[in-house]
Amino acid sequence: MLFPNRCRVVALLSLLHVFLTCQFARAIDFEQVQRLRRQGLYRAAERKCLDLLNTKLTDSDRALTLTEYLRTTEAHMSTMDAKERTSLIGDAEKVVDAYVRSHKGSPYGFLVSIQAAITKSANAKFARFDAEANLTNDRFDAAIALSRQAIKDFEALQKELEAASRNANSRTQNRSPFTQVQLQRLLQTVDWELARTWVNLAECFPDSKTDRITLLARATDLTEPLSRLTANPSIAAKAKLLDAECRRQLGQRPAARQLLTSLSSDSSLSPCVKLSVAIAHMELEMESQDLRAAQQHADAARSIRCNEKQTLAEFAYQTLRLYVQLAVETGKPSDVWQIRAAQQLETIGREFPGYWQRRAEVAFATLRGGSELAAELARLESQAARAYAEGSFDEAVALYTQAITSAKEKQLHDKVFEFQHRTGAVLHKQGKFSTAVNVLRDAAKQLPNHPAASSAHLLAIVDAAQLVGTGNAKSLAVYDSMLSEHLDRWPNSKTISQVAWWLGQLRQRQQQSQEALAAYDKIDAGFEEYAAVISAVLRCHETLVDAAEDVKQKPTQIENGVQHINSIAESLASNNEELERWARLHAIDLQLRHTAQTTSAEQQLLQLKKNATDLGDLRSANKATTLLVLAYVLQSRIQDAIELSGNLTEVEAEVIRNVMLRIDEAAPDRKRKQVAPLQLKLYALQDDDNVPDFVRGLFARCLCDAGEFDKAVEVLAAQLEKQPLSIPLQIELAATLEMANQPQKAIERWRQLAAGSRPATDEWFRAKLGIATNLLATNNAEEAADVIRVTKALHPALGGETLKQRFEIVLRKCEAQITN
Template identity: 25%
Template structure:
C-alpha cells in the first residue's frame, strides 16, 4: 500500500494501492478528469439540465398516488405545489397514521423550501414550519405523535443552522446577526431534542392509545438513536460558531461531538440509513479537529481499504442520497492529507455518473477545478469552474448555486479573471457582503469585458446590477441612466418595457428632488412627463402603464392640468389593474375643473372642459359592449362623468346627451347595479332639464337617492335649478318638488362639511323653496348663508339676486343686500354698477320713485357717470321711465 505524507502535520494516510506509482496515479486521474469534464461541459451547451418529473395527473385534477406526486414535486423543487398537494391529501385523512406522516412531511417541505430561498422569504418558511409544528402539537392527543412532531421541529432548527453555517463559510467576514440566529436555532433544537430524550423511557412503558397499533421496543430504540444522533449534530453545528480566538474551545466542541457520535455509531448497523449519516458526521468532526487518520478509519474502514473497488462495494450499501456526500467527504479528507491530486479520481467517477446526482459531490468537483486553476494558473480550469458552478445551480437549485458562487469568488477573486461570468459572480458576492464600491467597480469591469468579447447579455446584466446599486444608494439619476442603457440593449419588448419603467421611476425621484421653480427644474419635469406619457401610449395595457398613468394623472392634477389628467385617465379601460384609482383621480380632476367653471368660465376653460368631455366620450365608444355586470357598471360611471362635463362644455347638445345616456341605460338592461342605474337616470334628468324635455324620476328612484354620490347629486340639483329659472306654472312646481327631493335628505351628509359643496347644496335647496313659492323659508336660508360667508363676493351677489327674486315682501332686504354688495365692490366696476342699478330699481318698485330718481341723477352727474357701465342701457331706460 502506497502511503502519502500529510505535509502540514507529518502524519501519513494510507491510500489504496493501484499497482502504479503515486505520480502515475496523479497523472492518469488528472487526464481522465479533464477529458470527462470537457465532454460533459460541452454537452451542457445543448442539453436541457432542468429537472423533469413524472406527470401523474388525471383529467379530473386528482392523482393516482398523492404521496408519489408530492415526492416528484419535491424532487423538482416545486415546494409550493408540493405543500398544497400534501395539504389536500392531509385534509382527506383525519385522525389517521397517514395524517401524522403527512404532517411530518409537511414540516420537512417547509424547511427545505426555506433552504432554497433567501432573505426574508427564507425566514418566513422556517417560521411557518415552527408555527405548524406548534399548532399540531397543541391539538394532538397521541404522545407518540407529539414526540415525532417535536423531533421534526428540532430538525427544522438544525436545517436552519446548517444553512447559515454554509453561508458563513463562504463569507469574507462573520455577520454577528447570522451567528446569533444560528446559535439560537441550535439552542432551541437541542432543547427540544433533550426533552424528547428524557421522555422516551417513560413513554416506552405507557399503555398505547386505544385503537392504535403498539410500538415495539425496536421502534422506540430506533427513535432514541435518531434523537441522540441529532443531539450530536447540534453539538457539531455549535462548534463551528466559536470565534478564531476560541480555537481550543472550538476543537474541544468538535471532539465532544465526535465522541457523542461514536456512542451512536456503536448502537447502529450498516443496514440502517442512520448509520451512514453517523459516518459522514463523524468523519467531518474528526477532519475539523485534524484527526485525519481517525477520520479515514471511519470513512474507509480497514477491511475495505485494500482497493477503491472494495470501498465502492462497501459504499453501495449506503442510501443513494448519501453516497455523494460520503464520496465528497473522502475527497476533502484525502485533500487535507496532502493527497489532493490522487483524490481527484473520485470527482472523475462522479462525472462519469458512478454516484448519481449529488449536490455535495458536484461542489467537490468544483473544488477540484479550482485546485487545478490554483496549481496551473491555466484559465481553462477557471472557465470550466464557472461553467460547473452554473450547472450546480441548474441541477440542484438556488441554494447550491449560491454555495458554488461563494466558493468561486472566495478562491478566484484575488487572482483576477478574463471570464466575464466570474467577474460578475465576484461583484455579486461583494454586493451581498455590502462592499458596494468594490461591487460597482466589478460590474463596470464586467460590462467592459462583455462588450469587448461580444457578450451582450452579460453587458446588459452588469448595467442592471449597476442600476440596482445606484437605486439602493439613493442616486436616482445614476440609476435611471443605467436602466435606460439596459432598456436600449434589451433582448425583447418585455425587457425593454421593464427597464424603461425602472428608468422612469428613478427619473421621477430625481425630478422631485430638484429645486422647485427653476428653469432647469421646469424643463426636467416637462421632459419627464413627455417620456412617461410616451411609455403609457406605447404599452397601454401593461401593469407598468397602469402605474404610470396614475403617476402622470396625479402630477397633472397637482400642476392644474386638469383636462389632460382626465384625458389620460379616460384612456384606461375598465380592465386596467388600477381602474379604481384612475376613476378616483378622474373624479377629482372633474370636480376641480367644474369648480373653476363655477368661479367664472373663460373661452380657454370651456375648451378644456370640451376636450376632457370628448376624451371621456371616446372611451365610451371604444369600450366593448360586454355582458359582464362590471363592464356595464364601468360604462355607466363613465357616462355620468362624461355628461357632467358635456353639459358645461358649451358645444354639446343636451338632447344628444339625453339620447346617449338612454342608449347606455338600455344596453345595461338588468345587468347593472340598481344604484348606478339611478345615478344614470339622475344624470339624464339633469340633461333633460337643460334640453327642455320632461324631467321626472320614479318613486323608487327617489327612494334610492341617498345612496348616490355627492358630485352626481349636486350636478343634477344644479341642472334642475337652472331649468327651474325659466319654468312656470305646473312645470315650475314639479321641478321644485324634484329639486327638493334631490337636494334635501340625500345631501344632509354635507351638514358637517363647510365649504364649496355645502354652499352648492344650500343654493339648490333655496332654489327649490323659491320654485315652490316658499319665499319666507327661502329668505331665511339666504340670510343664513350670506352671513356665514361675508367675504365671498360671488355668494354675496347671488344672495342679493335671490332676495330680489323673493318678491315685494322682501324688497327691503334685497335693497340692503345690494347696498352691502356695492360697498364691498370697487367703484365703477361691473358689480358696482349692477348693484347701483338694482338699488334704484327696487326703490322705485317700493313706490319711492322720487328717491330712486335722485339716486340715478346723482350717479349720472358724478364723473365718470355711467357712460362706461355695461348696463348703461338699463340705467337710461329706468331714468326715462321715472321721468315720465
C-alpha cells in the first residue's frame, strides 16, 4: 500500500527544516510550492523549484529546494504512464547529478540523497504496478531492477549516516550542521524507506513464495525495532503500519490485526496516518473475505479529514476494490455493489487521473476477468458512463461502439452483449428507436442464453412499439413478429408475462380472439396487471360469442368462456383469494350477458359482494354491485335496481359509470323506457366535471328513449363545443342523430368524423358504417353500397369480425333496396 508522502520525511521537513532556516542567512518559503503540489499542479510546482535553483542560494536552501523538487516529482509520477514517468525521472536525475557535481562533500547532501532514493523507490513501485497490469512476469524485471537500485542507495545512506552519527560528538571530526539526534532520526527515516522498498520488491515475485518470505523478513527486521521507538512516535507508527502490512502478506493475519487495532486506538496519530490505518484494515479484511468488516472500516474512514491527495486516492481505490468484491460475491449484473463500483471508478477517473485511474480500471476489470483488454474495456465503459451522465449521448454511443468492436475481436461474447445492451439504452434515451431496436434485438438473438437477453429484447420491443405509433405498417409487422419471437425464444423468462400481455392486446385489436386467449394463458398469476388480464379474457370470450354465425353456437361459446374463466379462478384459489373472487365475478358476467340464469347468479353475487366488502376488496365489491344491478334489469326488476343504485354516491363514480354502460348494453329495446329512469338517476349522481364522454352518450340515449331527442342532441353538442377533438362525443352525437331520426345531420357528422380520423382505425370504420347506414335510410342505397364497396376494397378486413358483419348486413339491405 502507499503511505502518506506528508509523513515520509518527517525528520527532513520538520526538525531539519526549522533547524536550517533558523541558523542560516536566508530561508526559502516553500508554501507556494507545497500549495501547488497539494492542488495537483505538479508542473507549476516543478517550474517554481527549478526557477529557485537557478538563483543564488545558500547551500542549505539549495538542498531543501531540490528536496521539494524531488517530492513534487514523486507525486507527479502518479499521474503518468510508464513512458512519461521515465522521461520525468530522467529530468530529475539530471538535476540531482548537477547538484552532486557542484556540491561534493556538502553536509546537506544527505537531504538530496535521501529524497532521490525515495523517488527511485516510488518509481519502482509504479513499475511494479505496470507489471501487474500486464500480468507478464518478464515485465517485473524493470521494477526489480529499480527496487534493487533504490535499496543499494538506501544501504549506502545507512552507512554514511551511521558514520556521521558516530562522529557527531567529535569536535574535530564533525563538520555536519546536524546533531546526533537529528542524524539518528534521518537514519530512522532511511530505515523505514528501505523496509518499504523491501516490501515493494517482495511484491515483484507474485509466483515465488520463498522469495517473498525472504524479502518480507528483511523488511520486518527493520520495522520491528523502529516500531518500538518512543523518542520518534511518528516513525514508530509508520513502522508498525508497515510491519502489519508485512504480517498480512506473510499470512500472519492475527498479528497484523493486533498491530492495526493498537494503531487505531492511538489518538496522537495524524489524520492521514489514521486513514492509512483504516486502509490497511480494509485490505486485511478483504483478504480474509470478511467484506462486512471491511465495509465497516470504510464507512468509519469517511469521517477522517485527511488533506493528503495520495492517501485519499489510495482510500478511493481500496473502496473500489471492496465494491468489486461485494459485487462478485452477489454475482448479479444489476447489483447495487456493481453500480457503486462503476460510480467509484468514475469518481477516481475524475479526481485522481493517471496512475490511480489505470489501477482502478484494472481492479474494476476483475468483474470480467482481469486481463489487459478487460482494463481497456473498463476504461471505455467508465468514459461512456461519464459521457452519458453529462448528457453527451453521441459520445457515449461512440465509446460503447468502440468497446463492442474490441470485445468482438477477442470473441468476448458476454462483453459484446453488455455493451450492445447499454448502447441500446442510450439510443432509447435519445429517441433513436429504430437504431435501438436493431442493436438490442441483435444482442439478444446473438446471445439468447445471457441472463439479460430477454430484458434487452424486451427493451427492443418497447422501442418497436414507439415506431408503431408513427402509423407505419412495416413497424407494426416488426412489433408483431418481435412479440412472437420473444415468446418462442424465452418461454421461461421473467419477461414472458409482460410480452404475452402486449401480444394478447394486439391480437384483440386485430379481432383475433382465440390467438389473444392463447397469449393470455402464458401470463403468470403473479403479473402485476393480472386483474386486467382476467378482464381481457372476458372480452375475448364476449367477442367470440358475438361473432358466432349460428345462434345455436352461442351457448357453447358461453359455456367454454365460463369454464375457462372459472379454471383461472380455481388456479388462484390457493394463493390469491382476491384475484380468485375477481375471476368468479367475470365468469358470472359472461353468464349474465348472454343467458337468463340470473336467479342463481344473483345468489352468488350477493355472497361475493358480502365477502369482498368484509375484506375491504372494493374492486370486487363494485364489480358485484354493477352485476347485481344488471341482473335486476334483466329480470325486469327495475325498482330493485333503482333501490340498489340508491346506495351509491358520487364517490363511487366509477361503479356508476360501469352500471350505466352495462344497462345500456343489456337492456333490449322494449326495456329502454323502463331503464331510462334508472340511467337518469345514475347520471344525476355524477360530478358534472368528471362525467366521461361515454356516460354523456348513455345519458343522451336515455333522453332519446324518453322521446327528448332535441335535448339529447343539445347535451352532446354543448359538450362537443368544449371538447371538439373528442372522438367518443363525435360518435355519440352522430349516433344520437340517427336515433333522433335525423339521418341527414347524422351523415354530415359521420363524414366529419371520417375526414378527421386516420384510415383503418376503429373510429374511421365506424364513421364509414354510419355514413352508409344513414344514406340507406335516406333512400340512397346505391351511394351507400359504393361507400361499403370502396371501404372493403381498401381494407378487406373491415375493422374485424363484428364491424364486418354489420357492413355486410347494411350492404345486403342496399342491394335489396336497389333490386326492388
